[in-house]
Amino acid sequence: MATNKYFNHYHAANEQNLIESMIVESIKVQGLDVAYIPRTQENISVLYNEDPQNVFNTFKVIEMYPASVEGFDGDQLMTVFGNEFKKSATFVVAKKRFEETFPDFKIPRAGDLIFMPITNTVFEIRFLNVESPFFEKGKQYIYELKVEAFEYSYEGFDIAHDGVDEILANMVIKDPDENTESFGKNDDIAEDSDESIVYDPANPFGIRN
Secondary structure: OOOOOOOOOOOOHHHHHHHHHHHHHHHHHHOEEEEEEOOEOOOOOOOOOOOOOOEEOOOEEEEEEEOOOOOOEOOEEEEOOEEEEOOEEEEEEEHHHHHHHOOOOOOOOOOOEEEEOOOOEEEEEEEEEOOOOOOEOOEOOEEEEEEEEOOOOOOEEOOOOHHHHHHHHHHOOOOOOOOOOOOOOOHHHHHHHHHHOOOOOOOOOOOOO
């Protein structure tokens, strides 16, 4: 049986515009200003279809609502270096506001960064949910961003944002030829290992009886 043609729940433009305006206003009232830092890929490899070094050289401030109001989420992982806890969070941004602020690409992208000034944390977008809530009144009004704490991996930065630059300066691994303070000194370990290694052709694997 077909739906009732006298009740239009998915093509009512007036109701859609009303809901969208209320969502934008709600995020402006209860949200916070964050710096959205888009990723730039200037030398995309034909073979791997990605840039060997991502570059971040601009940002824009936009309001977002932190859906994780009780604090950061995250999973605790056990690694060879001990327990590791990754900060994660969920941000909600109005689709209309994002398209107005970033007319060039109009949609958040995985790999872009978000700087949250209130906690001095840089997040990386891991997943973009474009269907939450699922077509209320026949239209999507928000983007739901799943983010994790950013881990530096030799990206290039030229953002000119005081808060972000200070955080990234502590992440950047310095060149060992210029400054060795960020690197461990393993000379003693190397000497001890050289003395303890004795190669026996009859027992190449060092198996003890």
